[in-house]
Amino acid sequence: MDGVGRGVDNVDRDEVLAEAIRLRESGRREEAKEQLVALAGRFPRDAEVAYQTAWVHDALGLEAEAVPYYVRALEGPGLAEDDRCGALLGLGSTYRTLGRYEDAVATLTGAVAEFPDDAALKTFLAMALYNTGRAHEAMQLLLTLLAATSSAPDIARYRPAIEFYAKDLDATM
Numbered sequence: 001m002d003g004v005g006r007g008v009d010n011v012d013r014d015e016v017l018a019e020a021i022r023l024r025e026s027g028r029r030e031e032a033k034e035q036l037v038a039l040a041g042r043f044p045r046d047a048e049v050a051y052q053t054a055w056v057h058d059a060l061g062l063e064a065e066a067v068p069y070y071v072r073a074l075e076g077p078g079l080a081e082d083d084r085c086g087a088l089l090g091l092g093s094t095y096r097t098l099g100r101y102e103d104a105v106a107t108l109t110g111a112v113a114e115f116p117d118d119a120a121l122k123t124f125l126a127m128a129l130y131n132t133g134r135a136h137e138a139m140q141l142l143l144t145l146l147a148a149t150s151s152a153p154d155i156a157r158y159r160p161a162i163e164f165y166a167k168d169l170d171a172t173m
Helices: 008-025 031-042 047-059 061-073 081-097 101-114 119-129 135-149 153-158 157-166
Strands: none
Touching: 008 031, 008 047, 031 047, 047 061, 047 081, 061 081, 081 101, 081 119, 101 119, 119 135, 135 157, 153 157
């Protein structure tokens, strides 16, 4: 079974997956990784298993090993919307960490288009833009995000000016 049906194997899959997530969340990441890698071998087309396997690799600092699991998780159906957003963020961030800046920008740009209200995606996109020498775009994105999301009174007071300059950082009077 590949994780698509609801047979006996899937009951075991669900139990093992839940236990691996508990292990990861409790800091027992190596044990979680062992269980998830085995589960991913049994259910190679299961997007949720692939996502959780990628996540634990990232949590262990094994970014290069996380990439194929993120890609597998995102290739087909099966991820809840929140998990899809998380997988896109994870993959984009991991590409950035590995110095694959153009891949990071491409992944995160697509993710922001798909999830335009996600501030974390925009933040990581800004970092990747900076890494590709696109500091102007990165600042524009961050300033726009800051103006839209900050509840700090000092930011609110200057929100119109921040929004104005975010559109054209080189503007002068």
